[in-house]
Amino acid sequence: MSHSVTLTSVEPITHNTYHLTMERPESFDFAPGQATELAIDKDGWRDEARPFTMTSQPEDPELSFVIKSYPDHDGVTEQVAKLGAGDTVMLDEPFGAIQDQGPGVFIAGGAGITPFIPILRKRAMTGDFQNSHLIFSNATEKDIILREEWEGYDGLETTFLVTEQENSPMHAPQLNKGILAELIDDFGQNFYLCGPKPMVKDVRSALKELGAHEDKIITEDGW
Incomplete structure (x- = not known):
């Protein structure tokens, strides 16, 4: 790994999602939306790097990440919940195809x-936020990361869907062609897509069937 950095804070933002802030290495340049390979600097974990997206801006003095912890996975994200200020992590150089293209x-x-x-x-x-629409699918309402922030942005259209909470007014099946056809009226625009690989594969196929152009579907390479 290229950089060893010290955490300055670890704060919960949902029941299982954490906001990490840390020192920013010199010459660590990236575009909004890009990621890095991150490993925890502890015995047994230094070789277990995983990709995580920087959520800070390129000009910010510190780096920040929002990382969802999966306690049942017994992996890197499970360890994130145990980190605190003063711990160190290792970062590789930034990468990623998801960047703002309009x-x-x-x-x-x-x-x-x-x-x-x-x-x-x-x-x-x-x-x-002209012509910007966020469609955000989660298991339950408590899983919606930064919901109040998205709802507070004037001009950003938001649609929240939850798949495992039947008593919610947001309850819906997994994103599919029918739901996308109901929510979107212009398939000639840009589509930014990120989530679990099966979801990305299914939604990408559905978007293309509905008329979206391959070169306007912005997601990670190989997904």
Whole structure:
């Protein structure tokens, strides 16, 4: 790994999602939406790097990440919940194909919202939410990351869906062609897509069937 950095804070933002802030290495340059390979600097974990998206802006003095912890996975994200200020992590050089390419529909599943956090925040700074729509699918309402922030942005259209909470007014099946056809009226625009690989594969296929152009579907390479 290229950089060893010290955490300055670890704070919960949902029941299982944490906001990590840390020192920013010199010459660590990236675009909003890009990620890095991150490993925990502890015995047994240094070789267990995983990709996580920077949620800070490129010009911020510190780096920040929003990471969902999966306690039942017994892996890197499970360890995140045990980290605190003063612990160290290791970072590789930034990478990633998800970057802001103009207005469009942002489709996220669960922790797949993270590349869109810095992109949408950057748009909020410039007041440029023209023709921007966030479609965010989660298991339950308590899983919706930064819901109040998204609802508070003037001009950003938001649609929240939950798949495992039947008593919620947001309850819906997994994102599919029918739901997308109901929510979207222009399939010639940009589509930003991030989430679990099966979801990305299914939604991408559905978007293309509905008329979206392959070169306007912005997601990670190989997904």
